[in-house]
Amino acid sequence: MTAPQVVVSHPARQGFVYRLPLAAQLAGLETRFLTGLYYRPDRWPWRWLARRPGLAATLARRRQPGLDDRVVVSVSGPLPELAYRLQGSPLLGDALHDRLAARWLARHLPAGALFHGAVNSCRDSLAVARKRGAATLLEVTAPPWREALLAAEAERLGQPARPAEPSSRMRAELELADRIVVQAPQVVEFLAAHGVPRGRMVLLPLGVDLERFRPATGAGGAGTAGGAGLRVVSVGRPSLDKGTPLLLEAWRRAALPDGELLLVGPTGDPLAERLLADAPPGVTALGVLGHDRLTGLLGGADLFVLSSPIEGGPMAVLEALACGLPCLLTEGCRSVVRDGLEGRVVPSGDPDALAAALRALAADRAGLAALRPAARRRAEAFGWADHARRLGWLYRELLAGALPAGAEPLDLTGR
Known part of the structure; x- marks a missing residue:
């Protein structure tokens, strides 16, 4: 395979991240997806595991239909999952994945490519990508400074204290990314209120499976009867x-x-x-x-x-x-x-x-x-096809150097 134009990295405990490399592939871009466990039905031990009762559906969620298996690089394998089970938190597993992904990037990422990482799991990778002359995107899933909003309620309920500030890892990621992808308009305002430049943000909502989630038909398809309780x-x-x-x-x-x-x-x-x-x-x-x-x-x-x-x-x-x-x-x-x-x-x-x-x-x-x-x-x-089209456009424009940051966020909602 030729050198990648777009590299997406995530330990992939969140299903939507499989959609990111698929969007790059659909846009006709040479793609790599750096991840942890990924189900490949034709490989050992997946073929054996798929025969075990009850595992087939679980394994199916570990792959993305339509994504070429050849673009998937399991740089961290089972390590993020094992770390999560031992620690009860994703922090160690995310850091392990980031370290291994950064090593891969140092060997394989060409200048002029694009790296797309996810918050809390790509600090080292972003640093390597910038050093190698690649454009960088950071996907914000859990907004930084969120924990501070929960601190008082956690104390009232006798829960463990919540940090008032984002981790040093998260802060570094915000600094290293050329553009920051946020998934909802309220996050734009939330991050801007904490000093993140508005012009570096890109508003790109997630998608939804419009075939799986549809209005019900027939009885029960229009809410409860008018006389029943809400x-x-x-x-x-x-x-x-x-x-x-x-x-x-x-x-x-x-x-x-x-x-x-x-x-x-x-x-x-x-x-x-x-x-x-x-x-x-x-x-x-x-x-x-x-x-x-x-x-x-x-x-x-x-x-x-x-x-x-x-x-x-x-x-x-x-x-x-x-x-x-x-x-x-x-x-x-x-x-x-x-x-x-x-x-x-x-x-x-x-x-x-x-x-x-x-x-x-x-x-x-x-x-x-x-x-x-x-x-x-x-x-x-906001179907997944719309999300892929919008993200593919963003990838192509960033690779072409056609999107200088402005004063306001780049809103892809209606594109």
Whole structure:
């Protein structure tokens, strides 16, 4: 294979990262994907593992349909996964992957190429890429300075202290990247408020599988009946990061007659169990659901709600929109939702505002149902094919040196 034009690096515990090298490949660019474990059905031991009961579906999530296996370089193999299991945190595994990826780049990355890494796992790689004369992109998933927003709530609930500042690794990555890709408009404002130059940011929302997530048809496909209580769904592990204490308090204050708040996500950790034990009436934790059950639940609900203080680009919001479900979101996780068009957006950290919005939406069920077509139309602008086209355009323009940084972020939302 010829020298790469685009190199994407990530230990790949997040499924969307497989879409990044695929976008480069679809754009006709010579690509390499530096990662950890990656399922190759024709290789040992994957062929043997795929025969074991229950493993086939798990392994299938470790590869990207359409991505040429020849571009995948498993530089860190199982090390990030093993480190995570030993440490209970991704930090060590991400650092190991970064070190090994940087060694690969030092040998193989040509001048004039483009390196695309992900926050917290590419400091050394970015430094090597810059030294070798490559353009550099940093993908922000978990926004820096997020932990500071959670510090007071963590202390109130007796949780481990949250750092007030980003790690030195994360700060270095922000400095080393030529451009910083953010996945939602609220992150642009959040980073700008902490001194990150607006002109270095690129707004590129994630995509959603529009075939897997579709509005339900027939009975249950348009929310609950007008006389029933409001059925609300929230997806994500009950935690401080997802704003669960705020959501439960807002639900308590809203006091909706016969209302249902259905929480989808893992619940096995002590904080989740504590939050759920004190939950107000009408709250039910459903645990982790498979795809079919989740899409059925979203299609049969009236409203999706998320109250995270700040999120990079919550996939659950796009999936809810794709199912035609209006959204009630706090400002920190509004994603691509526009207030009054596909749902409501209220200030972060304000349980009264969230409770008032719940009551208002419950009182106007016809108006809420009328937002369902708009929710689906909004999602249709953010399919994975749209994401690949936008990212491929960005790669080509950066390789051509045609995108000097300006005063404002480069917004690819409508491109």
